[in-house]
Amino acid sequence: MILIKLGGSVLTNKNRKYSFRTHTVKRLIKEIKKSDIEDYIIVHGGGSFGHPGAEKFDLNTPDPKSPAEGMARVQLDMRRMNNHLLELMLDQGIWGISIPGGLITLFQDGELHELDKEIVQRYLSLDTVPVAFGDVTIDKKRGLTICSGDDIMVGLSSLADKSVFVSDVDGIYKDGKLKEEFTGDMLPLGEYDLSKKKKGTDVTGGMNEKVKKMIEISKHNRTYIVNGDKKDRLRRILDEEEVTCTEVKR
Amino acid sequence: MILIKLGGSVLTNKNRKYSFRTHTVKRLIKEIKKSDIEDYIIVHGGGSFGHPGAEKFDLNTPDPKSPAEGMARVQLDMRRMNNHLLELMLDQGIWGISIPGGLITLFQDGELHELDKEIVQRYLSLDTVPVAFGDVTIDKKRGLTICSGDDIMVGLSSLADKSVFVSDVDGIYKDGKLKEEFTGDMLPLGEYDLSKKKKGTDVTGGMNEKVKKMIEISKHNRTYIVNGDKKDRLRRILDEEEVTCTEVKR
Numbered sequence: 001m002i003l004i005k006l007g008g009s010v011l012t013n014k015n016r017k018y019s020f021r022t023h024t025v026k027r028l029i030k031e032i033k034k035s036d037i038e039d040y041i042i043v044h045g046g047g048s049f050g051h052p053g054a055e056k057f058d059l060n061t062p063d064p065k066s067p068a069e070g071m072a073r074v075q076l077d078m079r080r081m082n083n084h085l086l087e088l089m090l091d092q093g094i095w096g097i098s099i100p101g102g103l104i105t106l107f108q109d110g111e112l113h114e115l116d117k118e119i120v121q122r123y124l125s126l127d128t129v130p131v132a133f134g135d136v137t138i139d140k141k142r143g144l145t146i147c148s149g150d151d152i153m154v155g156l157s158s159l160a161d162k163s164v165f166v167s168d169v170d171g172i173y174k175d176g177k178l179k180e181e182f183t184g185d186m187l188p189l190g191e192y193d194l195s196k197k198k199k200g201t202d203v204t205g206g207m208n209e210k211v212k213k214m215i216e217i218s219k220h221n222r223t224y225i226v227n228g229d230k231k232d233r234l235r236r237i238l239d240e241e242e243v244t245c246t247e248v249k250r
Numbered sequence: 251m252i253l254i255k256l257g258g259s260v261l262t263n264k265n266r267k268y269s270f271r272t273h274t275v276k277r278l279i280k281e282i283k284k285s286d287i288e289d290y291i292i293v294h295g296g297g298s299f300g301h302p303g304a305e306k307f308d309l310n311t312p313d314p315k316s317p318a319e320g321m322a323r324v325q326l327d328m329r330r331m332n333n334h335l336l337e338l339m340l341d342q343g344i345w346g347i348s349i350p351g352g353l354i355t356l357f358q359d360g361e362l363h364e365l366d367k368e369i370v371q372r373y374l375s376l377d378t379v380p381v382a383f384g385d386v387t388i389d390k391k392r393g394l395t396i397c398s399g400d401d402i403m404v405g406l407s408s409l410a411d412k413s414v415f416v417s418d419v420d421g422i423y424k425d426g427k428l429k430e431e432f433t434g435d436m437l438p439l440g441e442y443d444l445s446k447k448k449k450g451t452d453v454t455g456g457m458n459e460k461v462k463k464m465i466e467i468s469k470h471n472r473t474y475i476v477n478g479d480k481k482d483r484l485r486r487i488l489d490e491e492e493v494t495c496t497e498v499k500r
Contacts, residue, residue, distance in 0.1 A: 068377040072345035076336050079329060079348055086326050095322035098329055103353040103369065119353065122388045127318040138372045 001124070002040040002238065003160040003221075004032065005153050008047025008134075009168040010228035011085065017048050018077070020084045026091075028166065028228055031235035033092050039124060041156060042085075042096065042131045045149035049081035050074060050134055059136055060146045062110070071136045071144050075102060082133050095128045101135035101147035105155065109141040115155030132156070150213045157220040164237055165214065166228035171246030172211060183249050184215045214248040223248040251374070252290040252488065253410040253471075254282065255403050258297025258384075259418040260478035261335065267298050268327070270334045276341075278416065278478055281485035283342050289374060291406060292335075292346065292381045295399035299331035300324060300384055309386055310396045312360070321386045321394050325352060332383050339379070347378045351385035351397035355405065359391040365405030382406070400463045407467040414487055415464065416478035421496030422461060433499050434465045464498040473498040 006028065013019040032040070046054070054060055057070025064070055082098050089096040099120060106114040123130045132152045139145035153163060172182045173193040179186070188208050217223050226233050226245040236243040256278065263269040282290070296304070304310055307320025314320055332348050339346040349370060356364040373380045382402045389395040403413060422432040423443040429436070438458050467473050476483045476495040486493040 068345040069343075071376065072336070072340060072347060072378055075347055076333065076340065079333055079336075083326065083329055083333065086322070086329075090322060090326065093319075095318040097322060097325055097352075098350070099353070100348070100350070102347075103349070119388070126321065126388075126393050128322055138369070138376075143376050 001160045002037050003153055003156055003163040004040055004042050004234075004238075005149055005163070005165045006042060006044040006085075006228070007165065007167045008045035008050065008149070010166055011044055011081070012047030012049060014048050014051075017052050018080075019048055020081065022084070022088070024229065025085065026088055027231065028234055029088055029092050029094065031232065032238065033094060035235045035238035037238050040129065041120060041124065041160075042129060043149045043152045043156070044082070044085060044131070044133045046078060046081070046134045049077045053077055054136070054146050059144065060110070062142050064142075064144065067144055075100070075136045078133060078135050082131065086131060089129070089131070096131040097123045097128045099123070099130050099132040101133055101149075101152055102137040103135075104132065105137045105147045105151070107137055107139040107142075107145045107147065110139065110145050112147070112151045112155055113140065115152065117156060117159060120156065121159065150210055154213050154216050157217040160221045162221050163214075163217050163223045164234070165223075165225040166234055167225055168227065168229050169225070170227045170230075170244050171225050172207075172248070178244070179246050181249055182211070182246050184212075187211060187215075211248065215250050218248045218250050251410045252287050253403055253406055253413040254290055254292050254484075254488075255399055255413070255415045256292060256294040256335075256478070257415065257417045258295035258300065258399070260416055261294055261331070262297030262299060264298050264301075267302050268330075269298055270331065272334075272338070274479065275335065276338055277481065278484055279338055279342050279344065281482065282488065283344060285485045285488035287488050290379065291370060291374065291410075292379060293399045293402045293406070294332070294335060294381070294383045296328060296331070296384045299327045303327055304386070304396050309394065310360070312392050314392075314394065317394055325350070325386045328383060328385050332381065336381060339381070345378045346381040347373045349373070349380050349382040351383055351399075351402055352387040353385075354382065355387045355397045355401070357387055357389040357392075357395045357397065360389065360395050362397070362401045362405055363390065365402065367406060367409060370406060371409065400460055404463050404466050407470040410471045412471050413464075413467050413473045414484070415473075415475040416484055417475055418477065418479050419475070420477045420480075420494050421475050422457075422498070428494070429496050431499055432461065432496050434462075437461060437465075461498065465500050468498045468500050
């Protein structure tokens with residue numbers, strides 16, 4: 001089974017609220033369809049649908065502003081975004097099923113505490129494609145918090161042989177050079193490596209946090225980050241062909 | 251705590267696919283807002299968003315056609331409908347949270363087997379309003395089946411003091427007469443009583459099945475059916491004022 005994470009930065013224009021990149025997303029879905037993979041789960045982030053509202057209401061902090069309102073508004077924005085993706089998937093005959101992060105996770109002080117893998121597996125066994133997404137969720141200590149797409153990837157990683165993070169960068173850079181392999185001892189990333197693509201709002205901790213989660217995931221499966229803005233790279237990595245990317249290892 | 255079921259027949263025009271009755275729904279939300287109730291959960295059915303697709307793909311039978319496609323299409327239609335309702339709720343400052351039936355239930359051969367009440371209670375405790383809805387869901391025997399809004403009402407009934415079914419009829423009729431009280435021994439309803447409002451597609455068993463579920467629910471709380479097409483009836487019943495309706499008792 002393969003986990004495909006479609007990052008908010010490829011699904012949306014991070015600099016413009018609620019701007020879904022329909023053309024790019026269509027192409028990525030066609031690449032998945034064209035590939036030889038069979039069992040897979042899609043996970044997506046919030047991009048310019050999720051992050052601005054989450055930031056406005058401080059939902060990723062221990063003390064959010066107007067938490068009930070923030071939760072309601074941001075979860076609706078995320079469902080709108082998820083529906084856009086599901087529509088484009090149906091157009092290509094991929095039978096996606098919406099799995100909101102807020103219904104399958106429980107957090108503890110901002111950290112993933114439980115994820116209901118069973119329900120995801122049940123949908124998978126019905127020959128549908130579970131499409132889980134970052135969301136506002138329940139936190140046993142804080143009341144609520146943000147569950148990122150990356151948190152869901154961590155929670156599902158034990159089910160998969162391979163994880164592919166589709167982003168808007170060619171891979172992970174260290175000292176200005178794209179690394180074919182990236183291991184935990186190379187952290188943290190320097191200012192120079194981070195600044196290359198630092199645009200828009202990201203409430204979920206930025207690239208260093210993301211790479212830490214990838215390293216966590218790589219304990220369970222082969223883990224890659226690939227550039228979804230470049231044509232055919234996603235399909236090539238799904239089909240085990242040579243492609244520009246970074247493999248993350250612990 | 252009060253359970254409010256907004257029937258598909260008031261939320262949509264059952265004779266026209268995907269026609270959401272925005273004007274009526276706005277009024278009903280304002281009635282809820284205007285009432286004195288505090289803790290409540292909204293549950294809604296599928297109306298002309300859910301039923302036509304469920305019928306097309308035979309999703310309510312042991313042997314559906316193209317089950318993966320049917321499941322994907324119908325669940326997306328239901329999420330679109332749910333988003334319409336949540337938008338109108340946000341406009342009135344009611345902080346609704348989307349709770350798809352397919353994520354909180356497990357069925358066994360077409361019957362509700364488990365419902366995750368805990369997650370609904372967690373959202374309620376955060377001062378949001380859980381909005382659960384009929385959906386395609388997992389069935390341990392059939393693979394998938396339809397979870398109706400009424401099934402969700404049954405599953406949540408032990409949490410509530412009062413259940414209000416908002417429909418497009420004044421209540422339940424027996425031998426052509428509207429009954430103030432309706433008890434299980436009055437079942438089944440005759441042809442004449444059913445024909446009054448038999449329009450559009452309903453894949454979830456029609457009025458006799460609905461009333462049986464209400465009787466089940468009335469074991470746990472006071473259970474009413476009220477006409478949502480008539481102004482102020484919903485608010486009146488929420489506020490314990492005199493109103494035309496039927497109370498269902500076992």
